[in-house]
Amino acid sequence: MSDQLNETKHTFDGIEEHDNPLPGWWLGIFYVTIALAVFYVPYYHFMHPEKLPAAAWEAENKAIAEKRQAEAEMAPAGPSLAEKYEAGGWQESAKADFITFCSPCHAADGGGGIGPNFTDDYYIHGGTFENLVNVINEGVPEKGMISWKTSLKPTQIENLAFYVHSLRGTTPATAKEPQGQKVNQNGEFIAEETP
Amino acid sequence: MSMEKFRYDDKIVRQFLWATTIWGIVGMLVGVIIAIQLAYWPANTGLPWLTFGRLRPLHTNAVIFAFAGNSIFAGMYYSTQRLLKTRMYSDTLSKIHFWGWQIIIVAAALTLPLGITTSKEYAELEWPIDLAITFVWVIMAINYFGTIVKRRERHMYVAIWFYIASIVTVAILHIFNSLEVPVSFLKSYSVYAGVQDALVQWWYGHNAVAFFLTTPFLGLMYYFMPKAANGPIYSYRLSIIHFWSLIFLYIWTGPHHLLFSALPDWAQTVGMLFSLMLIAPSWGGMINGLLTLRGGWDKLREDPILKFLVVAITFYGMSTFEGPMLSIKSLNVLSHFSDWTISHVHGGALGWNGFLTFGMIYWLIPRLYKRELYSKTLATAHFWMGLLGILIYMLSMYISGLTQGLMLLDFDKDGYLVYPNFVETVLTVIPFYWLRAFGGLLYLTGVLVMLYNIIKTTAGAKDLADTEAEAAPYERKPLTGKFHHILEAKPLTFTVLTAVAILIGGIVEIVPMLAVESNIPSIASVKPYSPLELVGRDLYIREGCVGCHSQMIRPLRAETERYGTYSKAGEFVYDHPFLWGSKRTGPDLHRIGGKYPNLWHYRHMENPRAVISGSIMPEYTWLLERDLNLKSLPDKLKAMASIGVPYDKDTIASAISDAQAQAKTISDDLAANGIEGSENKEIIALIAYLQRLGTDIKK
Known part of the structure; x- marks a missing residue:
C-alpha cells in the first residue's frame, strides 16, 4: 500500500488517518452534479418555463381536449342510444362496472341505499337514456352523486345508463322508497303527484 | 512529561x-x-x-x-x-x-x-x-x-x-x-x-x-x-x-x-x-x-x-x-x-x-x-x-x-385512466x-x-x-x-x-417564503374553517388520517382526472398545521368536499367496506359513538386568531352555538336518510370538515 500519510502524524485514541488524494471519479461526480445545477436553472426557469409542472399540465389538458373535440366532429353520426341499447352486447361489462363503481351507493341489485333505487318507476332527474348519461357524466354534486366523466370512458357511461335502465321492474333484496317523479316507459316524466 | x-x-x-x-x-x-x-x-x-x-x-x-x-x-x-x-x-x-x-x-x-x-x-x-x-x-x-x-x-x-x-x-x-x-x-x-x-x-x-x-x-x-x-x-x-x-x-x-x-x-x-x-x-x-x-x-x-x-x-x-x-x-x-x-x-x-x-x-x-x-x-x-x-x-x-x-399514472390510448x-x-x-x-x-x-x-x-x-x-x-x-x-x-x-x-x-429558502407574498398567491374565496369544521380537522389530526391520505393534488393529468383540479398554494393559508401528507395508502382527499353525501361518509367511517368494496381502511366506529367536545372551541379560535387566522370577536363568542347549528344541519340530513341521534357525535364534525375540503376554490 502506497498510502499518502497525514503530515501531522497524529493519532486519535489510536486511530490513524492517512491523507490520500480525493479519488478522481468522486470529484468527477461532484463537478457534474454542480454543473447540472448551473445548466438546469436557466434551462427550465428562464428558457422553457412552459415545461414547469403547472404549465405543462395546462398544455397537456388543452391538447387532449382539442383532440377529443376534433374526433367528435369527425366521427360519423352513429346509432342512437336506443339503437345501441337494443343491439345489446353491453350487459356483461356494464354489470361489472355497476358492481365496482355504482353498487356502494345504489346497491349491487340497484335497490338503492345512499343513492336512489333504480328498480322502481320514479326518477329525480329523468329516466331517459340521455338523462342517465348526463347524470353519470356530470354528477349531481349537491346530492353527492359524483361526476364520472374523468374516470370512465364514454362507452362505459352509456353502457351503465343501459344497465340502469334494464334494472327497472326487477325486485331487489331491499328496495329504497321511491324518490322523484314517476316516468313512462321511455323514462320521460309523466304528470302525477309525487309519492 | x-x-x-x-x-x-x-x-x-x-x-x-x-x-x-x-x-x-x-x-x-x-x-x-x-x-x-x-x-x-x-x-x-x-x-x-x-x-x-x-x-x-x-x-x-x-x-x-x-x-x-x-x-x-x-x-x-x-x-x-x-x-x-x-x-x-x-x-x-x-x-x-x-x-x-x-x-x-x-x-x-x-x-x-x-x-x-x-x-x-x-x-x-x-x-x-x-x-x-x-x-x-x-x-x-x-x-x-x-x-x-x-x-x-x-x-x-x-x-x-x-x-x-x-x-x-x-x-x-x-x-x-x-x-x-x-x-x-x-x-x-x-x-x-x-x-x-x-x-x-x-x-x-x-x-x-x-x-x-x-x-x-x-x-x-x-x-x-x-x-x-x-x-x-x-x-x-x-x-x-x-x-x-x-x-x-x-x-x-x-x-x-x-x-x-x-x-x-x-x-x-x-x-x-x-x-x-x-x-x-x-x-x-x-x-x-x-x-x-x-x-x-x-x-x-x-x-x-x-x-x-x-x-x-x-x-x-x-x-x-x-x-x-x-x-x-x-x-x-x-x-x-x-x-x-x-x-x-x-x-x-x-x-x-x-x-x-x-x-x-x-x-x-x-x-x-x-x-x-x-x-x-x-x-x-x-x-x-x-x-x-x-x-x-x-x-x-x-x-x-x-x-x-x-x-x-396509467392512461389508455384514448387518454382515460386505466x-x-x-x-x-x-x-x-x-x-x-x-x-x-x-x-x-x-x-x-x-x-x-x-x-x-x-x-x-x-x-x-x-x-x-x-x-x-x-x-x-x-x-x-x-x-x-x-x-x-x-x-x-x-x-x-x-x-x-x-x-x-x-x-x-x-x-x-424559508425567509422568502414567509416574507414575499408572490410565493403564495392569495385566493379571495378561501375563508377560514367554521368552528365545527375546525373541530373536525382536529379529529382528522387525532386519528392520524394524514398517515395514509394526502391533501395535495399534483398538477399531473393522472391526478387531476382522478381527484379534481390541482391544489393551489392560496388554498392552504388557514391550515395550521398543513396536512398534505407524504404517503397515499388511500386516495387524496383535497377535493373530497361535496363529492359524496353525508350519509356516504357516515357509512364509510362505520364500515369502509360498506361503500368501497375491498377497502383496507380501519373502521372508526368510535367516531359514531363518542360525544363531540365543543368546550374548547373559543380557546381554539383564539389561538388561531393569534397566529393570523381572521376569526373576529363575534365569531369566537358564538363559536359553540355556530358549531351546534352546523352540526344540526348535517345530523338532520342524516336523520332524513335514516340515521338518528347523531347530532352531538364526533362523526358530525369530521363530516363537516371533509365536506369543506377543497371547495372554497369553486365558489
Whole structure:
C-alpha cells in the first residue's frame, strides 16, 4: 500500500488517518452534479418555463381536449342510444362496472341505499337514456352523486345508463322508497303527484 | 512529561446501550404490527389507540428518537471521552440527559396512541414534550461542550466535528419547526400555515434524516470502523471536504419532499438540485469508511462486527444515491406518495442506522463488561437474518411502489385512466404487504437473537469499574500547520462556522417564503374553517388520517382526472398545521368536499367496506359513538386568531352555538336518510370538515 500519510502524524485514541488524494471519479461526480445545477436553472426557469409542472399540465389538458373535440366532429353520426341499447352486447361489462363503481351507493341489485333505487318507476332527474348519461357524466354534486366523466370512458357511461335502465321492474333484496317523479316507459316524466 | 490519570464514564454508555436495544425492539415490534395492519385490516383491532393512524407515528418516533437516538448517545459518550482524553464534563448532566430522554420516550409512547399529536412528521409530540426535548438537548449540549473545554487532546478528530454539527443543527431544527401556540395542556397549532408550514416541516423533516440519522452516525462510523477494522482512515482531506460540503448542502434539500406540490417552482428546483449535489459529499463518508478495510477485506469472513459495519456503510452509500435519484422531478412523479419511498427510508434505517448500531453494540458490550461475547455464531446468525430481512423488506416495497405508482399514472390510448378505481391499485400490492411484514419480522427476530446474546454475555456482571486511562495534560502552545488543522483546535470557532454553514440554506429558502407574498398567491374565496369544521380537522389530526391520505393534488393529468383540479398554494393559508401528507395508502382527499353525501361518509367511517368494496381502511366506529367536545372551541379560535387566522370577536363568542347549528344541519340530513341521534357525535364534525375540503376554490 502506497498510502499518502497525514503530515501531522497524529493519532486519535489510536486511530490513524492517512491523507490520500480525493479519488478522481468522486470529484468527477461532484463537478457534474454542480454543473447540472448551473445548466438546469436557466434551462427550465428562464428558457422553457412552459415545461414547469403547472404549465405543462395546462398544455397537456388543452391538447387532449382539442383532440377529443376534433374526433367528435369527425366521427360519423352513429346509432342512437336506443339503437345501441337494443343491439345489446353491453350487459356483461356494464354489470361489472355497476358492481365496482355504482353498487356502494345504489346497491349491487340497484335497490338503492345512499343513492336512489333504480328498480322502481320514479326518477329525480329523468329516466331517459340521455338523462342517465348526463347524470353519470356530470354528477349531481349537491346530492353527492359524483361526476364520472374523468374516470370512465364514454362507452362505459352509456353502457351503465343501459344497465340502469334494464334494472327497472326487477325486485331487489331491499328496495329504497321511491324518490322523484314517476316516468313512462321511455323514462320521460309523466304528470302525477309525487309519492 | 507527567501523565494524568482519570476514568471514563462507562456506566452511562452501558445505560444508553441497553436503552437502544430495548427501545429498538419496541419500535420494530410496532413496525411489524402496523405492517400487518396494512396487509390485513382487521389487525387494527377496532380499538382507537391501536389503529394504524395512531401507531405509525409511534413507530417512526420510537425507531428514530429512541432506537437511533440512544444508539447515537451511547457511541458519542464512549468515543468522545476517548478521543478527547477526558471524562464527560459532568456525571450529573449525563444522568439528566439519560433519564430525561427516556422520560420523553415514555411520554411519546403514551401520548401518540391516545391521538395527542401535532401531525407534523417526526415532530408529532405536543408542546410540553417539545419543551422537554429542548431542555434535555440543551443539557446534553452543555455537557458535551463542557467536555470539549476540559479536553486533554488539543485537536478534534473528525467524529467530533460530526457530533458538533448534529448537536447544533438538531437544536435549531427542533426549535424552529416546533413553534406552536398552545390551546390547552396537550393541544397546540403550528404558527406556520400551509405552504410555509410544509416548507419548514420538510426543512426539519429531511434534516432530521440528515442531522439525526446521518451526521451522528458518520461520527460513530469514523470511530468504530477504524477501531473494529484496526486500520487507518483513508483520507483526512476527504474528511474535511465531505464534512463541510455535506452539512452545507444537506440543509437545502428539504423541498424534494414537496416536488409538484403547491410550493413555488424555484424552491422545488433548489431542493432537487441540492439533493443531486449531495451524492458526492455523502459518498465521501462511504469511501473513508469502506477503505479503512483496504488490505484487510479477509477479516470480513471471520468477524460479524465488521460484517455489520461494512454492510451498514454499503446501505448508506446506496441510500444516498437512491435519495438524489428520487429527488429528480420526473422520477418523483412516480415514486412520491408510493411504497418506493418506504423502501428507501428502510434501506437507510434498517441498513445504515440499524446495522451500524448492532456492529457498535457487539464491539462495545465485551469491552464495557470486560468479558468475551457469549456467541459469535449467534451474532453471525443475527447478521444474516437482518440482511435477509432488509432485502425482503426493501424489494417488496420497491416492487409495490413501482407497481402501484405505474398503475396510478396509467392512461389508455384514448387518454382515460386505466385504473380509475383507487382501491384496485391497493389490492394489487397486498401480497407485497405480507412479504414486507415477513421481512420486518425476520429483522426483528435477529434483534431478539442479539438481545439473548448480550443478556448471556453480561449476566451476573456487577461492580464494573470505569476504565482507567492516562494522558498528558492539555498544553497551550502556539498552533502551527494548515488552516483546518488549526481550526480543529478551536472548538468555538469551529462550532460557529458549522452553524453558519447550516443556517445559509434554511434562511435562503424559508425567509422568502414567509416574507414575499408572490410565493403564495392569495385566493379571495378561501375563508377560514367554521368552528365545527375546525373541530373536525382536529379529529382528522387525532386519528392520524394524514398517515395514509394526502391533501395535495399534483398538477399531473393522472391526478387531476382522478381527484379534481390541482391544489393551489392560496388554498392552504388557514391550515395550521398543513396536512398534505407524504404517503397515499388511500386516495387524496383535497377535493373530497361535496363529492359524496353525508350519509356516504357516515357509512364509510362505520364500515369502509360498506361503500368501497375491498377497502383496507380501519373502521372508526368510535367516531359514531363518542360525544363531540365543543368546550374548547373559543380557546381554539383564539389561538388561531393569534397566529393570523381572521376569526373576529363575534365569531369566537358564538363559536359553540355556530358549531351546534352546523352540526344540526348535517345530523338532520342524516336523520332524513335514516340515521338518528347523531347530532352531538364526533362523526358530525369530521363530516363537516371533509365536506369543506377543497371547495372554497369553486365558489
